[in-house]
Amino acid sequence: MDDGRPLFLQIAEQIEGSIIDGSLPEETRVPSTNELAAFHRINPATAANGINQLVTDGVLYKRRGIGMFVASGAREQLLERRRQDFGRKFIAPLLGEAQKLGMDAEDLKKMIDAWRDET
CATH class of the missing domain: 1.10.287 (Helix Hairpins)
Structure with missing residues (x-):
């Protein structure tokens, strides 16, 4: 997972792709930062940056104590x-x-x- 762009952007784009192709439908939980970090063998802070970018963009939202979810209309x-x-x-x-x-x-x-x- 390294095409020269920052890893956090690649993480965000991977999640976006899963939302677009329907494998992550709206209102479903997305993998946690720790799950993403373990899967991609990256620092959890890097995975969190990718997730946070999607939250800022309104694509994901947080359910306190449960995790991040795909927003309606994402x-x-x-x-x-x-x-x-x-x-x-x-x-x-x-x-x-x-x-x-x-x-x-x-x-x-x-x-x-x-x-x-x-x-």
Whole structure:
């Protein structure tokens, strides 16, 4: 688990991925910081930083004495954020390059359809 980004962000993204794919449904308990630390062989404080980031983002909430849980609406919140990120990372550059090449939306649609048909 080391792709150059801080470990706490990788922990947060792993939990986000589990929420998005449905393996951690809303209102279910997430692994504790100690469970995450033991599983990933990292410092519990690092795991706690990842969890705390998700609490700050409103994705998780704490039930005193029980643990952290997935908040209602967390999946849709994460999907919307990822859609926005997708637009910034991929769509904006795609449109910029298409404009340089003199392509319009219909040209892009045809190209996307052709690539999709090849797979």
